[in-house]
Amino acid sequence: GENVEQHPSTLSVQEGDSAVIKCTYSDSASNYFPWYKQELGKGPQLIIDIRSNVGEKKDQRIAVTLNKTAKHFSLHITETQPEDSAVYFCAAAGGSYIPTFGRGTSLIVHP
């Protein structure tokens, strides 16, 4: 089955800095890679996703990059704001019906 590793588990940055979260996956058949943001007391919410026919995707301050050869993908948040503080999850799907999630990264943005 698919195995997704996510790093770091905790990331602390100053407001305005950039934040990068990295994930690796094991199943070369995976072709869909979503990122979710989970705020306290809420369920994970999709913030951006990328498919394997695309190398990079941007949405305002958020971008995701994918390297299929190396089997890794990353989330980049620029100009971080306190409201970006949350737990972020990566996931990989496509090799089977079952999406596999990383363990999560707790992002703390200090004002």
Place this chain on the structure above:
Amino acid sequence: DAGVIQSPRHEVTEMGQEVTLRCKPISGHNSLFWYRQTMMRGLELLIYFNNNVPIDDSGMPEDRFSAKMPNASFSTLKIQPSEPRDSAVYFCASSFSATGEGPQHFGDGTRLSIL
């Protein structure tokens, strides 16, 4: 638009009792997922339905757990008998994707505490 609706939001009960968690997926979505989230194990997929049919229940921890989806707008996750180690946040998610290769929409979860 109404998102995924889960009930109850919080449940506290004594071990040995039966617990039933409920989920209403987004209308038009044909896939439904049940997850369990704990600090130790992260987000674990328990079971996945497509068109109301269970596709993979390999994540269900043991026979004490069962899930049903009698129609496209309702699903339940039942634990009987409950144990303290079942304490966790349980999430339901739905998707329009038949293969899991599409965005999942999560409810806000049920926080379950078994005393």
